[in-house]
Amino acid sequence: MTGQDKEKSVARQLFEASTVGINLVLCTFAGLAIGYGLDKLFDTSYLKFVFLFMGIVAGFRELFRIAKKQGGNQGAGPAAKDDSKDH
Amino acid sequence: METPNLLHSLLPMFPPYITYSWLAMLILISVAAVVRTRLSLVPSGVQNLMEVFCDFFLSTSKASIGSHYGEKFYPLLGTIFLYILVCNIFGLIPGFESPTSNINMTASMALPVFLIYQYYGIKIHGISYIKHFVGPIRSVAAIPFMIFMFILEVIGHLVRPVTLSVRLFGNMMAKHLLLIILGILAPWILPVAILGLGTLISFIQAYVFMLLTALYLAGAVEEAH
Numbered sequence: 222m223t224g225q226d227k228e229k230s231v232a233r234q235l236f237e238a239s240t241v242g243i244n245l246v247l248c249t250f251a252g253l254a255i256g257y258g259l260d261k262l263f264d265t266s267y268l269k270f271v272f273l274f275m276g277i278v279a280g281f282r283e284l285f286r287i288a289k290k291q292g293g294n295q296g297a298g299p300a301a302k303d304d305s306k307d308h
Numbered sequence: 309m310e311t312p313n314l315l316h317s318l319l320p321m322f323p324p325y326i327t328y329s330w331l332a333m334l335i336l337i338s339v340a341a342v343v344r345t346r347l348s349l350v351p352s353g354v355q356n357l358m359e360v361f362c363d364f365f366l367s368t369s370k371a372s373i374g375s376h377y378g379e380k381f382y383p384l385l386g387t388i389f390l391y392i393l394v395c396n397i398f399g400l401i402p403g404f405e406s407p408t409s410n411i412n413m414t415a416s417m418a419l420p421v422f423l424i425y426q427y428y429g430i431k432i433h434g435i436s437y438i439k440h441f442v443g444p445i446r447s448v449a450a451i452p453f454m455i456f457m458f459i460l461e462v463i464g465h466l467v468r469p470v471t472l473s474v475r476l477f478g479n480m481m482a483k484h485l486l487l488i489i490l491g492i493l494a495p496w497i498l499p500v501a502i503l504g505l506g507t508l509i510s511f512i513q514a515y516v517f518m519l520l521t522a523l524y525l526a527g528a529v530e531e532a533h
Contacts, residue, residue, distance in 0.1 A: 240520065251463050282460055
């Protein structure tokens with residue numbers, strides 16, 4: 222990997238990492254919105270909490286996905302390379 | 309304070325974000341058409357710039373999506389990048405308005421991206437595209453976990469077009485508001501600094517939109533693990 226390539230990948234990782242914050246927040250709200258809609262649809266009151274929880278988990282899952290990918294990119298060995306593909 | 313708006317005074321029946329998006333399309337198409345008529349083996353002038361852009365799109369696309377599908381999708385990525393870049397830069401010109409500071413505009417770009425990558429995911433993998441959604445463990449005993457993972461993935465996928473559109477819209481809108489407010493409060497020095505920052509943000513946001521599109525496409529066309 223040449224110096225320029227490395228710099229490029231650092232910039233790319235930075236931009237990818239910048240998406241984490243908004244993803245975390247919007248996943249939570251999307252979960253709540255879906256739950257709220259289903260509550261209205263089925264005339265229940267607990268589904269919004271279930272889907273809010275799922276939204277939070279989905280947000281953290283996205284976070285883990287990006288973190289795993291970035292960790293995989295930094296490693297040098299073949300194992301790390303395989304890891305970067307796995308997401 | 310009502311800022312003077314060039315195209316809106318010429319075509320008052322259309323909202324400004326529509327007319328400026330037409331202007332962006334017109335600029336991009338006419339430049340491309342002019343360059344196309346005088347292609348030469350030894351590039352010079354605008355052709356040079358276009359070749360650098362194309363090279364950049366192709367390398368980004370191949371690095372993110374892989375060499376096979378990278379070539380297939382790089383016109384899409386290039387169009388998105390150039391169009392958003394021109395739209396963003398309109399916001400820096402006095403009397404112009406950037407179409408991307410309207411959420412209808414950004415959503416109308418993010419939604420096709422969402423539909424395209426889902427379409428190619430289904431087209432390439434067929435019914436086994438659902439494996440992308442059910443998580444790493446696949447067995448009869450793990451069906452409740454698979455349903456749980458499926459809902460998580462669906463939420464994650466539904467959020468993607470929202471994040472794409474809100475990120476671009478938010479950045480452009482924030483820059484716009486900051487310029488207006490600082491223009492009123494401290495009209496001489498600070499807006500210049502914000503304009504510099506705005507130029508940087510215009511490029512970065514166009515690149516981020518393209519990069520995320522590439523990543524979503526890559527996630528859809530690759531094999532599920």
